Amino acid sequence: MSQRDVLAELRAAQVAAPAEVRERVRLVVAESPAPPRRHVTWRRALVIAVPVAAAVAAAVVFTRPSHPHPQAAEQRAIPHGSAAAGADKLAPTITTRSGTPAFVPSARNRVQVVGTTLSLRIATAKDVSDAVKRAVQITTSLSGYAASVHEQTHGKFASANLTLKVPRAHVQQAMSRLAQLGTITAEQVQVTDKTAGLNATGREIARLQKQLAAARAASPPNPKQIAALATHIQRLQRSEAQTRLNAHYATIKLHLATPPAAPRKHGHGPLHGVVVALRWLGIGAVYALAIGVPVAIVLALIWLAVRFIRRRREDALLN
């Protein structure tokens, strides 16, 4: 018998379900009406949910403010002169961007190291040069001196950095007069009180001098101990003198500069929004590829392995 004959005989065969099976199926259909077809499947929901989620994410990204407002930065600065009280105890730092120089807290009967920084905006490059000369004049007129002067000009733009030493008693006056050279853009005042340290040093010196006198009065005197005590006393006295000298002069770091070049305004065309959106979409696509491709490969491998195992089991079951 040929394969064609086998096929013909098989095709001619008729298989009909027995009447009882037909009746059972009719009962199944009749007893339980078919549930209504669901119009919202998870695939359709996904098709809608993914673009909506992307749109929400894009809206959040585009509407989020990226930089704090300059006015807010101005308001956050420490108010002018607010830290003056109690300035002689710790080392207060006053930072301000207001139009008048900060008050420099100073107590004449205490030893304090005062350092200030003053940044001024000057209209033109020539005015910067004049302001440098005027600042040096102001300093010398107040019995101070210029420790360093650095000035540079580049076309319309110029800047200068000066380190000025002014007697502490005149630092407030110096700041006021220097501030008149231009518009204050920033300033900082730092006061460090050294009185307590000097008092301690003085007590230490007195104690050592007593020891030195006792060592000299001893019989026989110990020359090594006497020399060591004398050296220690001298070192402390030099340190004390140096501290008093530093405290005598306040350091003013003066920065003068012309206004920076105005940033070029970018003219946004009508398609700017589209370009930005496309750029974000591109970034998103790159991230999706970088993360999605390995995940997809792993999932595909898992799916293939599961399918392979399932088929092997089916074959084993059916053969």
Added chain:
Amino acid sequence: MTFAQAAEAHLDDVYGYLAWFTSDRYAAEDLTATTFERALRLWHRFDPDRGSARTWLCQVARTVALDHFRSEKRRTRREQLAAPPEAVDFRFAEGLSPDLERALARLTAGEREVVALRVLLDLDAAAASRILGISPTNCTTRLNRALKKLEEALDVAA
């Protein structure tokens, strides 16, 4: 097409497929009823754009039959220890010669399944392969192998 219409139109096909697949009339009757119960619950998932109702019902029937085979395997494993199963005298269809009936009975369930789908139900390779979860080429290869075995069995009988 409603579920009732689909059930009425393809009941014989589903029963024939299950009968040839299991080569057990009583099991096929039970499995046919179970298939339509399950199909009724899953009817909302049926998409006419992705295939015919007959193909979909055969897919459901196959799942039901595989569950049956698994439970039968477990059962026979237990019962074989006590007593070997009795051979069931089953007729695959009216009009088949006794030699062909015997040859069909010697085929494995997997081979009978592909013969039922491709020959009895006259499904094309694409539809049959979708039900079996294999490629159309693989499906055709299985069919040829099964037909060759039938031919050889009939030659021996002759």
